[in-house]
Every structure is written in structure tokens, then in C-alpha cells.
Amino acid sequence: MTNGEFRREYAYHLVDEVKKGRMTRRQMLVRASVFGLSVTAAGQLLAACGGSDEEPAGEASGLPEPVMGGTIKLIGPAPITDPDPVTIYDQGGIVLVYQFLEYLIDLDNNNGLKPKLAESWTPSETGDVWTFNLRQGVTFNDGSPFEAEDVVTSIERVLDPANGSGALSQLSGVLSPGGVKAVDQYTVEFTLDKPYVDFPYMVSSGNYNTAILNRKYKGDIVDNPVGTGPFLLKEYKSKQKAVFVKNPTYWGKDAQGRQLPYLDGMEYTMVEDNSAQNLQLQSGAVDVQPQTIFQGAQALFGDPNLRVDIYPSSGIREVAFNMNVDPWKDNKPLRQAVAYCLDREAINKALYDGRSLLGYDTFWEPTVFPGSPPSTARAQDYDMAKQLLSDAGYPDGIDITLTHAKYLENPQYAQLIQEQCKPAGINVKLEQLSYEAYYAGDDADYYGTTPWLNAPMTITEWGSRPAPGIFAAAMLLPDAVWSSSHWNNPEWVSLFDQYQSTADEASRSDVAAKLSSIQQDDTPILIAFYITQLRTQKKNVFGIQGPGSFYCDLSQAFMTA
């Protein structure tokens, strides 16, 4: 079977799943996008399913007519280092890179995939070779054409450990150096280490270090900002500001065929302090804050000149039980006891004004990742918690220590856990470290010493991931470098292998249900909520796109008078 035939076969399979009621229409669109089916093709699929087209979430409807020109002012934290796409990992870096560089694939508001520099992609029948067809006629702003060779060098660059890219930790075990090949000028082939049906996410903007750079890139992004994106980096002043102007030769057009971007330029002011950012917004000095933090944002919600948009995101605060050490080792009832102490709704209310989505200690959460198998809610239940505590061998209560960084809302979350555990007889001692200390470790043995991977119980912040499997692979597999729980459940691991290589949606969904229920039952980590994302802008600003955390696509943004 050729790749094209396989894709058609898969499309029929998706339609079948929807017709049989085993899949929602939204989930079908997301899965269709992962397998590289175009929007038109997906529309035809929907028609084949019967019924009308479903309106995706977002602000798409009711937008005013776009206005051309103007320079939009953004405010946010400075990138920790230069915005080198190979090594960025923070909000500042991600927002800036997104303006002048592009990815093979972009994420949409449902965490589905949409073509960007790649026009289409197909897996081989076995799921371990993926072929990407690139967009033609795209040029970098230095005039050189965008071709397969640029993709090969960009991806191989992040695969080389010497380049220090965080993308490597996501790609390890999936794609090895030498696995990317230019088939011809506009076709790239990825040969994976194993079948992996979610692979397209790995080379999407969801894996932000995989931005496509010119093949001649030397690591000098600020002096030589060459990209294919809608804007050009005109000026960069470390820790102060970045100025962008419109890329006059940008390939993108809107639905009416108008040249993108609409704006003439963008200025990004770097301000670390959150309240200082909010004051700048309220004074009218800036137009957009790409990421608004709940704490301290009340004044913004009530400001008549500002609009706060809420976007779904899957960021979490992972509460991990370290199963290498006591008391968590081989003690499932104890871990479950803590889980039953949590009043998740009260936590959501206290930390996020009730605006986040509730989680029940599994990644397969249908409200966050549409189409996931239903999860079982875990309400606060002290009788149950006390019983479990007794089963765990601690009928008279237990003292435990929770280690966390003084960072974001983690200290407040830790206090809530402490309060809610007390009535069950679980006394939580809080160990608060500075952000630096929490992630620090001995040079000789970082993984064996750093608090976030070694303390008995920890809170670690994780940014949005587009699919449950990507979260799980990063922190729940026994060989995952970032596993704070050190969970090793052979049954789950073998099911997960199956999940990653299964293209058939019905069997994939069955496997997901098992994975989810084992994860929840064994409770290696607590996931009490999935954080929604806020973006604040003036009321005359429209058309900003960007799901998940940090992304801020301004190519279709505009400001009315």
C-alpha cells in the first residue's frame, strides 16, 4: 500500500468511527490532522459523517473587517538568554521566535495540527516512516529558498546533544541523528526508532525548538535573524525590547487572498514583574500581554478598556510521589489517600478563580483532550482517605514532606494541599526552595541529586502539551529523564508502547481507556487541574491566534481605530 492509499484508508476508518459513535467529530478532525489530511479533506470527511460542520472554538466568528497597518505593542518577560530557537525554553523566547520563524506544522485551538511549512504528511503503513511534503515558493528573508535541506539541518541540529536543545528530551527514543533525509527538493522523510502515530506533534510548534532555520544558521540569531515568518527582527536589545517589522515577502495570505501580516510591525517590551506589566496595560502604554497570570489579574478583568481572552491549555502542576523512597514506595493506598483529600474544585477556585479545568490524576482527560476516554471523578472523601491511610499501615496518621519552588502559584497550591490533608491525619510539612535551588543539582550526578527529581514529594510546573501521550512519555515512562515519580508499572509501559504505535482509532481508544484507569488507580502523580490560559489585550485588538501556552501568532492580528 502506498502512503497515499494508506491515508485514504485511514480517512475511511475515521468516518466509520464517527458513524459508529465511537469518536466525536472534533476528535476526528484532530486525528485527521495528525495524519496529514488537509482541511478540505477533513471537511469532506465530516460531510461523509452526515450533519453540519461543527464550529471550532475561538473568536473566529464576529470579527470586524481587518484593518491594515499599525504597530502593535506587546509586553512580557525577557527571554532568559538570546532567543535562539534551538535552546529557548521560556515564554519570552517562544513568543519572539514565533514572530520571525516558522514550524513545519502549527497547532490549532483544539490542539489539532495545521499545515505551515509542511503542506501535508503521511505515515508509512507501519507508522515508523513519515513523509512530509513541503510548501513551495517560500523564501527566507535573506532571499534563499526554503527547501528540504533546511528541514534536515534544522531537525538534525536539535538532535545533536552538543547543541543543548531541550527538544532532544522529547525526541529521544523517537528519532535519532541521521533519521532525517531529503528525498527531493520539497520532500523530507523521517525514519523513526519505533512506530509513533503522534510523531507530527514532535515537529510542530508544540515542540518549540524545532523551528525551521536556514541551513547556513550558525547560532547567531540576533545578529543574523533569518527566517520565513510574517515579521522580521529589526532590533534586539537584551532584557529591554525587541522590534519587528512586517516581512514584505511573506508567503501567507488570508482566506480572502490578502497579503499577511496585516500589521506593519510589532514591539515587545521586556518586563519581568507581573504587576508592572499589568500597570503598563492599564495605563494604555501597551496593547497585548500574551500571557496573563491569574494572581493579580483581577484589575484587568474589570478594566473597561481591556479584553481578557481565555484559551484552553493543558499546563499542569505535577504533584509527584517519589516511588524510589519511603513512604511512597510500594504503597498505593497511601498515594490514593492523598488524592482523596483534595477538594479539586476549591483548589481551582482559590488558584484560578475557578477558570481552570479539573483533573483526576490521569492525562486522558476528555475536557482537555477531546476524545479521551471518560475519566472517573475523584471528589474529596475523608472517610475513604482515612480508610486508605489505615490500609497503607498508618492508622494513626503520617507526617510527609512536600518540596516545591517559590515560583508561580506553587506555594499557594502547596498550602492548600497541606490544609486539605490535615483532617485525614496526613500532616504535610512544606519545604519551600528558591526556583534555582529546586532545579539545581550536583554537576557529577544531576539526576541523582536535584530536588525536583529526588525529593519524596514535589510540585513541578509543566507547560501545555498537545496530546496526552506526549505528557505521559515525558514523565511517566520508567526511562523518562524527567520522571519525578520514578513510576514503573510494566503493564502500563507495555500498553503505552502499543498506544504509541496503534493507528486504528478503535483499538487506540480501548488502550487509552486502560492506560487512563491504571494511571489513576496507581496514582504516581496528582493532576488536580489543567490550567487555562489568559491573554489580555486592548478592546480594539483582534485576530491573535495561539493555543497552548505562550504562542502568540500575530500574522492575522489587527487593530481597529
Added chain:
Amino acid sequence: VLRLIGRRLLLMIPTLILASLLIFALAEVLPGDVGRSILGPYATQEQVDLLNQKLGADAPLYERYLTWAGNFVTGDWGDSLLLEVPVMPTVMEALANSLLLAGFALVLIVPTSIVVGVFAGLRRDTALDRTITVSTLSMTVIPEFVSGVVLLYVFAVWLKWLPVSAMPPEGSSFIDRLYYLILPAIPLMFLELGYIARMARVGTVQVMGMPYIRTAVLKGVPQRRVIFGHMLRNAMVPTVTVIGSQVGWLIGGLVVIEWLFVYPGIGQLMVQAAQTHDIPLLEASVLMVAVIYMISNLIADIVVALLSPRIRMGG
């Protein structure tokens, strides 16, 4: 006076060496390292080790110190490890910004606090004295992040009279720059006013009780001449010393104000450098602030010596 200056300048050298050593040692014991700061939590330890090796951050401490110190004294301040820009212009630019803010604040603070303090001292134990003392002291205890936010909210967000940021757009005139500095200077004035005014008041009260002032008053010298001719010169000695000791803080210690008003000064630069283990940048910024501290104290001592012959003679 010249001997005093010479000796004090010589003393600065061992002080600076000691300070630079301390910074290295402290940066060493602080958790984290520069490679991890650059690559972030998602990079693997192998990658971080490779980078540290490339940056020379894995060499023994004394070796790194000697290399750095050798280069520093010859004027080669190196590059910031994190920002990949030369250290000297970065530090100098931030220092110039801080000097301008501190200078502007001092121009507001010094005359106001002296006038207020002397006035209170002359009206000792009256309702006016007490009002001045209580109100200036209350201002002093308001932390700058509180007064700063309130001022910003009232004057920048609500009334929109003054800009919310302390940095004007590029190409603005000097006057414009000062206009942008009004709002950040006020919290500093709040902090310093009570302190310096109290010193001026104490000096005034003390000197006004001296026999020679009483003699002058009894001789029928007009009050204005008593104050400007005899009293002020002597009453200012403790005030000048205090001002001298505050200048260093006004330049290097304004982290909160710089943060709040988005002002690229040296205080912020130092904090960032310390957090990220960017030693070349940290060393240069701290040493520059130390130099400013010492120079401002020296100037204060010289002024005191000129004001008071007794101290001058005693050396």
C-alpha cells in the same frame, strides 16, 4: 585634605579585591550553574556539562578567578555568559541610567529634606515640628513597592498625567528623560526624606543650643544671619555624612523601583546576573557599584572636612 583623598583611594584597592573574591565565592555556593540557566530545565545534564565546558565554567575556582582578574585589570571585562554581549558597555549603560535616576532623586531629596529638617529644628517641640517629624518618618516606613504601585496607579493609570515607564522612547531630549523619571523619584524621596530631614533637624537643634549661637543671638545678630552664617555650616556635618552613605544605595540598590518602573539600571542587572551565575557581568556590576559607594563616601568626608575644621585637622 589631599592626604585624606590619597589614603582613601589607596584603601579602595584591597577593598575591591576582597569584594571581587567574595562575589566569586558566593556565586560558587549559590545553587544552579550558568549552563543550566542558559539551556533551561528541559536540557539533559550531558548537554549542560558540554556547555559549561565550552564556557570554561567547569575549571577550578581559583583558575577562573585569576583568569578573570587578569583580564579585568587590563580593561578586558569579557562577555556576558548569558546575554552574549560585551560586559563593559552593558554595565556602563546601566550605570549611566542609574546615575541619572539617583542624581535626579538627590536633586529633589537633598534641598527638600534640609529645608524641612532645619525648619523643624528651629521650631523645636512645636506642633509643626511634631507634624513634620511624624509625617516624614511615616513616609520612610512605606516600602517603595507600595508607594510606587500607589503612585503609578494614581498618576499613570488613573489620571494619566505621567508615563508608566521610566524610560522615554529613543531619541527623546534630556528634559523628556527627566519627565519620565519624576514618578520613580518620588518613592525614593519618601524613603530618604524622613531620614535626612531627621539628621538636619538633630544637627540644627544641637548647634542652636551651642554657646556661640546664643552669643550671636544675644548680640542682636539678625536671625537670618545666625542661620546662614553660623548655624547651617556646623549643623550640616551629620547630614552630609548620611547623604554620602545613601548615594551608593540610590545607585545600586534600586532593584524594586527599577523593576516596577521598567528602568534598565544596574540594580536589575546585578540581580539578573546573580540569579543566572553570569559571573563576568556580576563582578563588573558589583565592583562598579562598590566604587561608586566608596567615592560618594569619600566626597561626603571631604565636604565634612571642609565644613568642619576640627575634623580636617584630625585628618
